[in-house]
Amino acid sequence: MKKMFLMFVYFYLCFCCLMGVFGDEVKSVSVMEGDSLTLHTDIKLQRDDVIMWRFGPQEARIARINKEKNYISIYDDVLDGRFRDRLQVNNQTGDLTITNITTQHTGDYKINIKGNRETSYRFNVTVYARLSVPVISRVSPQCSSSSSSSSSNCLLLCSVMNVRDVSLSWYKGNSLLSSISVSDLNIRLSLSLEVEYQDTNTYRCVLNNPITNKTQHLNITHLCQTCSDKTGVIISAYLLS
Structure with missing residues (x-):
């Protein structure tokens, strides 16, 4: 009985580890065109973490942080340059900010964190165009005298x-x-x-x-x-x- 219990605990822990690696949390975010949007990770980065931000169905990389080397890379020329001069990343939190956002930036964003553990999160962003008065x-x-x-x-x-x-x-x-x-x-x-x-x-x-x-x-x-x-x-x- 004790052996079966230990095996159950072992497989449960393995399952939890796999979920930590492959199980993405998804957060939906809405924003108006022209505003700035910050995608918050709400995590505490470790000094040996490597953080990668990706966008879209092809998961094109748009930003990378290497905490150990204290180095930030911005890939804002990808996807026809739609992110050019719009991206900022926080080296302490891993948060991604998109300034002057447009409807072209609607889509899925994924952050992958590798270090002592591997974690990933997803954000589904919808950008709405500014409305005009109807x-x-x-x-x-013209009015007629007919009834x-x-x-x-x-x-x-x-x-x-x-x-x-x-x-x-x-x-x-x-x-x-x-x-x-x-x-x-x-x-x-x-x-x-x-x-x-x-x-x-x-x-x-x-x-x-x-x-x-x-x-x-x-x-x-x-x-x-x-x-x-x-x-x-x-x-x-x-x-x-």
């Missing part, structure tokens, strides 16, 4: 250009009326709203990503003319490529 415009024709529904309502369009990983939404007060999302880039994202000419409610169009948002408030008096006293709001949404 534009509200009128797309319906039909199409002529008694004002059709509006809220639009943004060249957006990625965002949602565009119409709100009536604090209530969500409609929303549309997109993950691609280089497209026009539009969301329409049909209101009455004499509607006195407050409306706003909001563009947002997981970090921030931009809001445009609707001025019905400015964009629409008075045509009828009918009530109601009709919502529709579509994506224009």
Whole structure:
């Protein structure tokens, strides 16, 4: 029984050692384009450690620290120079800082530490482009004296250009009326709203990503003319490529 217990302890310790070498922790980080991002290791480096930072699916090396020789190497010309003049590493902590970050720096970062032990950590970084304020415009024709529904309502369009990983939404007060999302880039994202000419409610169009948002408030008096006293709001949404 004692022998079996010792064997169990031995294999358990071996398993833990293997996990320390091959088991990567993954931390997700989000940041806005133009900001500086520091990837913190939260570890205490030893004087004989060698630290290597890598990026992307090919794990291209971007920085290296040799603690024993007190030497730092920055490989900022890799990957078409996207990291050029943007990388800083802390010789004491191994932390990596990316300055003036862009959407090209979205991806997986890996730090590998070798010395008396081998440890690795991964960071999944998402860089969001800065948002512009959405534009509200009128797309319906001039007011008609007809009593039909199409002529008694004002059709509006809220639009943004060249957006990625965002949602565009119409709100009536604090209530969500409609929303549309997109993950691609280089497209026009539009969301329409049909209101009455004499509607006195407050409306706003909001563009947002997981970090921030931009809001445009609707001025019905400015964009629409008075045509009828009918009530109601009709919502529709579509994506224009």
